[in-house]
Amino acid sequence: xxxxxxxxxxxxxxxxxxxxxxxxxxxxxxxxxxxxxxxxxxxxxxxxxxxxxxxxxxxxxxxxxxxxxxxxxxxxxxxxxxxxxxxxxxxxxxxxxxxxxxxxxxxxxxxxxxxxxxxxxxxxxxxxxxxxxxxxxxxxxxxxxxxxxxxxxxxxxxxxxxxxxxxxxxxxxxxxxxxxxxxxxxxxxxxxxxxxxxxxxxxxxxxxx
Amino acid sequence: xxxxxxxxxxxxxxxxxxxxxxxxxxxxxxxxxxxxxxxxxxxxxxxxxxxxxxxxxxxxxxxxxxxxxxxxxxxxxxxxxxxxxxxxxxxxxxxxxxxxxxxxxxxxxxxxxxxxxxxxxxxxxxxxxxxxxxxxxxxxxxxxxxxxxxxxxxxxxxxxxxxxxxxxxxxxxxxxxxxxxxxxxxxxxxxxxxxxxxxxxxxxxxxxx
Numbered sequence: 001x002x003x004x005x006x007x008x009x010x011x012x013x014x015x016x017x018x019x020x021x022x023x024x025x026x027x028x029x030x031x032x033x034x035x036x037x038x039x040x041x042x043x044x045x046x047x048x049x050x051x052x053x054x055x056x057x058x059x060x061x062x063x064x065x066x067x068x069x070x071x072x073x074x075x076x077x078x079x080x081x082x083x084x085x086x087x088x089x090x091x092x093x094x095x096x097x098x099x100x101x102x103x104x105x106x107x108x109x110x111x112x113x114x115x116x117x118x119x120x121x122x123x124x125x126x127x128x129x130x131x132x133x134x135x136x137x138x139x140x141x142x143x144x145x146x147x148x149x150x151x152x153x154x155x156x157x158x159x160x161x162x163x164x165x166x167x168x169x170x171x172x173x174x175x176x177x178x179x180x181x182x183x184x185x186x187x188x189x190x191x192x193x194x195x196x197x198x199x200x201x202x203x204x205x206x207x208x209x
Numbered sequence: 210x211x212x213x214x215x216x217x218x219x220x221x222x223x224x225x226x227x228x229x230x231x232x233x234x235x236x237x238x239x240x241x242x243x244x245x246x247x248x249x250x251x252x253x254x255x256x257x258x259x260x261x262x263x264x265x266x267x268x269x270x271x272x273x274x275x276x277x278x279x280x281x282x283x284x285x286x287x288x289x290x291x292x293x294x295x296x297x298x299x300x301x302x303x304x305x306x307x308x309x310x311x312x313x314x315x316x317x318x319x320x321x322x323x324x325x326x327x328x329x330x331x332x333x334x335x336x337x338x339x340x341x342x343x344x345x346x347x348x349x350x351x352x353x354x355x356x357x358x359x360x361x362x363x364x365x366x367x368x369x370x371x372x373x374x375x376x377x378x379x380x381x382x383x384x385x386x387x388x389x390x391x392x393x394x395x396x397x398x399x400x401x402x403x404x405x406x407x408x409x410x411x412x413x414x415x416x417x418x
Contacts, residue, residue: 194222
C-alpha cells in the first residue's frame with residue numbers, strides 16, 4: 001500500500017466531521033469541488049486525500065456520503081478501541097477527560113492518575129482518579145499500551161520512563177517538554193501548541209503581504 | 210520567496226526547543242545528522258526544513274547553534290507580539306491561560322471572557338476575566354485581531370460570528386465544532402485532537418505490522 005502522508009491523515013477526521021453534518025442535512029452524494037470549497041482546500045487535494053481510503057468519486061455524481069464516512073472510519077480503524085490512561089488531572093487533564101467523542105476516534109480513557117490527595121479516589125467525567133504511585137502496577141495488570149501525559153514539564157520525562165518500563169507503547173504528550181526514550185518500540189507524539197501557533201501566524205502574515 | 214510547507218513550519222518550533230537545550234549544554238555547532246538522529250527525522254528533511262530560515266549548514270562543521278536559533282525566531286517572527294483574547298474560561302481555557310511560553314512564540318493573551326459570574330472580575334494566571342457581554346466592545350476598543358476559542362461546540366459558531374463582526378481577523382479554535390465564515394480576510398484554525406489521535410494510531414499500527 002502507498003504511504004499516506006501525515007497531512008492527509010490529519011485531514012481525514014476533518015472530512016469525516018464535515019460529512020457527518022452533510023449526511024444530517026439529508027445530502028446523499030457530494031462532489032470533491034463542493035467539499036473543497038466548504039473546507040477551504042483545492043479539489044485536487046480533496047481527491048488525493050480521499051483516495052487514501054480506497055474510495056473514488058464518480059464523475060458528475062461525486063462521492064456517496066455514507067460510503068465515504070464508512071471508508072474513512074475503516075481506514076482510521078475507529079472500530080478498534082484502544083484503552084488508555086491519563087497522567088496528570090490538572091486543568092488540561094480535566095479538559096481531556098471531558099472531551100466528548102474520543103471513543104468515536106478509537107480511544108477509551110479507562111483511568112487517570114494524579115498526586116493530589118484531594119482528587120485521588122474521586123471520579124472526573126466518570127473516570128476514576130488513582131494515586132500516581134499505583135500507575136506502574138495498573139499498567140502491568142491491565143496491559144495498557146497508550147498513555148496521555150498532561151503533567152508539568154518538570155515531571156514529564158520521569159513519568160514517561162516509568163510508563164515505558166511498565167509496558168506503555170505509545171505516549172501522547174501535552175507536557176511542554178520534549179520526551180525521549182531509547183526504547184525502539186515506543187511511539188512518543190508531542191502535542192505542540194507552539195507549532196500550531198507558528199502555522200496560525202504564518203497564515204496571518206501571508207494574508208497581510 | 211519559496212513557499213514553505215505547513216509541515217516544515219510545524220517542525221521549526223520543535224527544532225528551536227531542541228537547539229535551546231543544545232545551547233544550554235554548551236554546544237556551539239551541530240550537524241544535521243545529529244539533529245536528525247535526536248529528533249527522529251532524516252538528515253535530508255532537517256536540511257530542507259532549516260533552509261526555510263535562510264541559513265545553511267557548513268560541511269564538517271554543521272550549524273552554529275546561536276545563529277540557527279536566531280534564524281528560526283526571525284523566520285517565525287517571534288519578536289512581534291500579537292495581542293489576543295481568550296473566550297471560555299473552562300478547564301481548557303484555564304490550561305491555556307496558564308501555558309508558559311506563549312509570549313516567546315509571539316502571543317500575548319490580554320484578557321479572557323466567560324459567562325460564569327463566579328469567574329467574572331477575577332484574575333486567572335494574572336489575566337482578567339470579563340463578562341462575555343463585554344467582548345464585542347473590548348475587541349472594537351482594543352482593535353484585537355486574534356481570538357482563542359475554548360467554548361463548547363454549541364456556542365462556538367455564534368461567538369465566532371460576534372468576534373468576526375467586531376474585528377477579529379484570526380480565530381484559533383479548540384471547540385469540537387467546525388466554524389465557518391464568509392469573511393474572506395479571516396483565518397480560522399481548528400485545533401483538532403481527533404487529527405492528532407489519527408496520526409498517533411496510524412503510527413502505532415504501522416509499527417505493529
